[in-house]
Amino acid sequence: MGAGKIVNIFLLFLTFILVVGCATVQYTKRKTILLITQEQETSLGNEAFKQVTSESKLSSDINQTAIIKKVGSKISAVADKPDFQWDFILIEDTGTVNAFCLPGGKVAFYTGILPLCQDENGIAVVMGHEIAHAIARHGAERMSQGMVTDMVGNLLTEAVAAKTPEAQKAILNGYGMATSIGILLPFSRKHEYEADYIGTILMAKAGYDPRTAVEFWKRMLQHSQGSSMPEFLSTHPNDLKRIAELERRMPEILKHYAN
Ligand SMILES: [Zn+2]
DSSP states (O other), rough: OOOHHHHHHHHHHHHHHHOOOOOOOTTTEEEEOOOOOOOHHHHHHHHHHHHHHHHSSOOOOHHHHHHHHHHHHHHHHHHHOOOOOOOEEEETTTTTTOEEEETTTEEEGGGHHHHHSSSHHHHHHHHHHHHHHHHHHHHHHHHHHHHHTTTTTTHHHHHHHHOOHHHHHHHHTTTTTTTTOOOOOOOOOHHHHHHHHHHHHHHHTTOOTHHHHHHHHHHHHHHHHHSSSOHHHHHHHOOOHHHHHHHHHHHHHHOOOOO
């Protein structure tokens, strides 16, 4: 590769920083550098959602589906994202312990995660956590880091603009939607703590007791010790430190809970 090309790539990179640039995560005020816009991300999210729904069977359980939609509506109502086009579906797949929220607000639960949620409060924990990953744009941040790493060899930025299959995979992978593509890329500890914090604030604002989150993650931990690791834990690593961190911040989180 010639020096001219490297300079060009560097300039392209700088342009992206300037155009797309820095973002601040709501609630934590953490600064991030994102190389794709919310618009691009939402567009990829919608495409990926279409793909997932066309390959999946929706649950025929009216009651369970209604609970997913109810919890989703309540939590999205306090998420303060008027540009998101929210959608909440329940996919019939008892063997898949997973849930995800794609950028732009498309949320899917698999029936396999419901026994671990136990009830509406447990569903609110997962819903809040997944929506938090999406509104904090963790997937975009992961894609952006990947872009920087791959900048010389592989201009993913162009792939995103052109909505290539490569960009589709990146967005699915970025948001823990691993099951359909067979790649399990775990969120970092920093992203997990942030999603726990924002997610429990959202559930509290929506009227759900945020202390339920501690119980949920304890159940998840126990589940992971008993059997093979579910998809959800492969992408959302869980350990005692995370539970301790959630407990440490609980007094602050409870200020958002009215009861
Ligand atoms: Zn997570």
